[in-house]
Amino acid sequence: MKSQNKTLFVFALLITLSSCKAQTTSIIKEGAELTLVADGYDFTEGPAVDKNGDVYFTDQPNDRIVKWDASDNSVSDWMKPSGRSNGLYFDLDGNLIACADEKNEIWRIDVEKNITVLVKDFENKKLNGPNDLWIDTKGGIYLTDPHYKRPYWNRTQDTIPKRVYYLSPDNEEISIAAENYSQPNGIIGIPDGKTLYVADIGYPGSSSDKKTYSYSIQADGSLINKRVFCEMGSDGMTIDNKGNVYLTGNGVTVFNSNGKQIEHIKIPEAWTANVTFGGPNQDILFITAMDSVYTLEMNVNGIR
Template sequence: MQKTSPLFLACSFLFLGVVQAQITDLRSLLAPGATVELLGDGYKFTEGPTPDKNGNVYFTDQPNNTILRWDATSGEISTFAAASGRSNGLYFDKKGNLVACADMDNQLWSWDKNGKHTTLIENYDNKLLNGPNDLWVDKKGGIYFTDPLYKRDYWTRDPAMQQDGQHVYYLSPGGKTLTRVAEDLKQPNGIVGTTNGKTLYVADIGDRKTYVYDIQKDGSLANKKLFVEMGSDGMTLDSQGNVYLTGRSGVMIYDKSGAEIGNIPTGKGWTANVCFGGKDRKTLFITAMDAVYGVKMNVPGAK
């Protein structure tokens, strides 16, 4: 892990030929004087950040096949799993297990607190999934996840699409039933739901759009509406219901109506994912290319 000052960070961007744009914040979401702080670097490609109940953030370095842990007290980063199944998106369930989109064999895994994993899903309709990418666990314990196709050089399987399209799935509480809940998207990727379990946001990164759905009692989705004309690799929500999307422009922030209210550039070519962490859930944790960053916020993440 490497830490640095905001001044050094800005100079680093200039040295790399990338000028960091001004942070915009129209609703005073950021803490006074907040800057983009480098928390760790030297990775290949960071993804999938998610906090545990204590605010420690787990994230993946998919090319290096590892899951890492940022400590909310010390700021130190350590390895949680050195053989992660090429995990991408992560999310904690209500029992404290870490659920992972394990892309090596196109499965969903669940890690217990001791670092032992079990397989939750191996296939759909007796066919391999394309490659589970991102997920969200609802308050009942059901799991929504996206299944786009990104061909990997580490696959030993046929790299062609395994399913008849790129869809969104729902694994019912207890893992009894796996169903498709969205079949009309081009390439779904980022996904997150509201804490009351009523609303789900899904990014169609292939069509450069993000949609919002009403979640039904049986876990199905209804009333699909366009949220914003922007796709997203990952996403999160704050306690006010604002939506944080990621991509080439860093982190874009939108209110519930879809109005743009902020932008946090990282100075990287791609910003993959984002979550709220820290003991008070007021650190915006950002994964971008070979590094992870933190930004102090006025508003905590949704719980």
């Protein structure tokens, strides 16, 4: 029944998308259908695209990383257990970097699935729970550290301030990049390494702290010039080759580089967690939402 309801939703979405055909600059491919790839998960998150255009995503409650094969639109378990991985991102050498939430760590997972713990604490204190990350052109890692209490944690330590951290390219030094958030969550940078976007998703019932900020990135990885990019927080984020920024939560909301909303993509789920671009040409928007994952063909491309 759920799949039938989703099919009806897709037909309704097609009608909406058809009304936009006159907009020749639409970021969505003309006639594109929102496609349900797979469902039956508990909560999907953390999509990351590899060099082939395949997308890896997490099903955190089931402690697994799943791979979507762009060549045949199939999904299969890639790693289980996975350290309760949440956000994912591929580094410059093709390793999968994971926010391993089980022990509040950052993992590097190579192609043979060997694990190296890159971050296990900050100043001898456990992180709150690394959530999402972005890797710059030098290999440095920015990561968000909000606090969402997990039923599988067995810890007595008080939480530390909710921050964005930066792990140096040699993986030797972790430092505070930014702080003073309610719940820092989604994070993405532009390819030239000059601008970083960080979403403060805030708390349920509060709108005052739900914002996305932009920062200027300095040569040493530090952040300056904090500015409000838009009055909306986000769970996950991505960016396309036109500089448009994609935020999630109530579907996918797209803002141009000036912070003006240009598109809203409805998703037939109560919550949309994250988004990236997949496929060989990175022109397929890959969306994780509750128990499901979706794709949508686009006129724009993602940028690795």
